[in-house]
């Protein structure tokens with residue numbers, strides 16, 4: 001459900017509405033049920049406050065009438081009936097109120113989580129490349145969970161207790177203002193101490209949350225498949241465990257400190273409340289005898305019993321109010337962290353006047369028009385807390401190098417003058433296959449990222465079929481551009497679902513056809529569960545070649561107008577290579593393709609080759625034209641493809657153009673340096 005927070009226009013820095021107003025906005029859709037809760041609380045409090053008056057009447061009018069008359073049984077029955085009925089009614093009101101508050105709180109929480117998730121989905125790729133995944137997860141899980149109690153319990157506790165306290169005070173004053181003063185005498189001191197304790201608890205809470213965020217980040221980093229692989233390869237398992245243990249210890253210490261802070265204070269408050277009745281009896285004695293004031297005839301035994309009952313009833317709500325105020329202070333800090341994420345404006349958004357890409361049978365013309373690009377600076381969040389040095393203790397003892405890291409990553413050094421692409425201009429006609437070649441870091445991947453708007457050109461324009469990609473709806477652009485990346489991402493699910501991700505609603509027959517065309521159907525059928533085989537987290541149960549072919553099956557199912565292909569020969573062996581190559585041939589047929597090419601055959605078959613160096617398009621033409629030119633491509637052709645003898649380099653060796661292969665030494669990877 002979209003809620004006020006999600007729809008509110010992003011506030012400019014410094015003009016962010018105060019946290020409380022935003023929390024109110026969050027609860028706004030639940031005004032009706034909240035009014036009901038308020039009504040329930042007031043009715044329950046008023047009913048409860050009537051009981052002491054009934055108690056007084058039981059003593060002073062029914063049991064021991066102050067006029068010295070006999071016991072009034074008739075009245076007693078009525079009063080007792082009232083004293084039984086009131087707790088019954090308030091208990092029922094309590095159940096209804098509990099249901100409502102739990103519902104409101106959890107619904108508001110769900111709205112907040114959904115709004116945050118939807119907002120993060122809209123954030124541009126750059127945000128995620130610059131932020132630790134663990135930190136994002138921590139805000140979604142820990143921080144939102146942290147404010148949960150405020151939305152569910154705390155608000156009601158405050159409301160309920162405030163009403164109880166106010167109504168009890170009114171009743172106490174009505175009974176005896178002098179005794180009320182005795183009860184309240186130490187309140188100013190308590191409030192003063194409480195404010196100080198609150199500040200300390202708030203500081204501790206902030207540190208606890210930061211520590212929790214760090215723990216989530218460590219878990220996310222260390223216990224992911226890649227993290228475990230890294231730790232195993234470099235034998236860092238113990239160091240990772242130690243790092244976690246230290247943070248865990250810190251967390252325990254903070255929790256303990258937070259729990260103990262104010263304990264002594266609350267013990268004193270409770271003791272004071274416990275001894276107050278004794279003080280009241282004493283003062284009552286002085287009042288009745290006229291030693292204080294002018295003597296009070298009104299101070300009957302019934303009044304005294306009723307007053308001490310009220311005073312005892314006041315104790316819990318007052319202490320709870322004090323405790324809860326501390327919780328609220330803590331939660332406001334967490335709300336701040338959540339709203340900070342919601343206030344981040346996505347850098348790449350659909351224009352209000354965006355229109356869909358018109359349908360076309362022969363479309364897919366791609367045009368780069370004087371494109372300049374530089375990677376945006378990573379955003380820094382106010383709540384982002386610099387983490388301590390990694391493996392601090394271990395590093396100190398081992399003398400290892402320390403790696404500082406923060407929630408926001410360090411900016412990555414870009415190419416010359418900060419520009420990653422400089423005045424790049426080219427056109428790929430519909431149905432053409434274009435190959436981009438160039439040294440590592442020359443900007444090949446970056447160029448392809450501008451087509452589906454993972455990033456926007458800083459200057460110049462990228463067009464599909466003559467339309468600036470920034471004028472297109474995000475949906476139609478995503479439908480028009482398919483991608484097969486070097487490391488295809490598979491989510492934890494069945495193989496069938498992973499392929500169908502490209503087109504939800506695709507039939508099993510369509511999925512199987514795509515898998516057949518991608519040369520992966522037979523392999524899938526060889527698994528015991530066929531298409532229902534679980535891929536495992538990020539597809540780690542599948543080989544590089546299998547993942548590649550699944551990614552190709554996805555694209556075939558999606559049938560985009562434009563295909564962007566990042567060939568990953570170095571992740572394949574020569575056997576799988578043939579299967580992948582065939583699948584790719586089918587995938588590129590009949591659609592415009594831009595390939596970051598690592599295979600000789602891809603480049604030779606390309607209609608046009610673009611040579612990139614330091615973000616500049618230094619040459620373009622066909623294989624023959626560029627060879628004749630003797631420039632960048634001719635150099636790469638000699639260095640990487642042995643002047644046409646080498647087809648590509650794979651995990652198990654080098655494949656030659658004539659089909660022969662030379663196996664590399666086992667364990668050594670033949671990497672492509674193009």
Ligand SMILES: Nc1ncnc2c1ncn2[C@@H]1O[C@H](COP(=O)(O)OP(=O)(O)OP(=O)(O)O)[C@@H](O)[C@H]1O
Nearest residue numbers: 129375412414415420440441442443444445446674
């Ligand atoms: N997210 C990023 N933020 C900042 N700079 C980046 C980012 N991604 C890449 N770069 C820089 O942009 C430049 C071009 O990178 P790109 O990945 O496009 O090169 P490439 O030609 O595809 O390299 P390779 O063949 O090694 O994959 C490099 O200097 C790289 O460090």
